[in-house]
Amino acid sequence: AIPLHGVPGTSKERTFIAVKPDGVQRGLVSDIIGRFEKRGYKLVGLKLLVPSKALANEHYADLSSKPFFKGLVDYMTNGKAPVVGMVWEGPSVIKQGRVMLGATDPKAAGPGTIRGDYCLSIGRNICHGSDSAESAEKEIGLWFGGKGEVVDWTSNNEEWVVSDN
Ligand code: IDP
Ligand code: MG
Numbered sequence: 001a002i003p004l005h006g007v008p009g010t011s012k013e014r015t016f017i018a019v020k021p022d023g024v025q026r027g028l029v030s031d032i033i034g035r036f037e038k039r040g041y042k043l044v045g046l047k048l049l050v051p052s053k054a055l056a057n058e059h060y061a062d063l064s065s066k067p068f069f070k071g072l073v074d075y076m077t078n079g080k081a082p083v084v085g086m087v088w089e090g091p092s093v094i095k096q097g098r099v100m101l102g103a104t105d106p107k108a109a110g111p112g113t114i115r116g117d118y119c120l121s122i123g124r125n126i127c128h129g130s131d132s133a134e135s136a137e138k139e140i141g142l143w144f145g146g147k148g149e150v151v152d153w154t155s156n157n158e159e160w161v162v163s164d165n
Contacts, residue, residue, distance in 0.1 A: 045087030
């Protein structure tokens with residue numbers, strides 16, 4: 001079996017992308033999914049949930065010493081809106097996913113990026129994307145760890161999207 005993050009550096013690379021509660025509340029789910037779909041990436045995992053505190057704490061474990069950590073976990077878990085978790089697959093999807101999201105602080109995010117187009121505050125930046133292959137492996141395991149939750153399927157578009165040159 002291939003690892004959860006797929007095979008980084010190939011067309012089978014995978015990343016974890018999420019629409020956070022503010023993005024769901026604001027009706028941006030279809031736009032965010034559509035951007036990845038239209039780019040040519042393949043959706044291999046999708047779920048809607050209010051994450052538990054344990055899941056959010058683990059997801060953001062690297063930030064546990066930050067002053068905004070408690071507020072960040074509350075915003076993700078308070079149930080005022082759910083999170084849409086996704087796994088996307090394709091060439092350079094980890095890096096390109098981050099490029100498509102834009103800078104963490106939306107005030108520094110360029111136009112044409114999701115954050116640059118739709119939000120204004122670092123504490124309400126509507127989306128998440130894994131920042132490395134290691135993070136993708138950890139995050140896909142946390143959010144999609146159950147058997148069969150990441151679906152391996154062949155897109156009939158593949159030969160029209162991916163070429164060696
Ligand atoms: P990323 O989401 O672009 O990877 P990280 O530095 O990993 O950015 O931070 C994770 C999340 O924590 C951010 O997306 C944002 O929601 C929140 N965050 C980061 N810095 C701040 C801050 O200074 N104030 C409030 N929230 C923050
Ligand atoms: Mg991060």
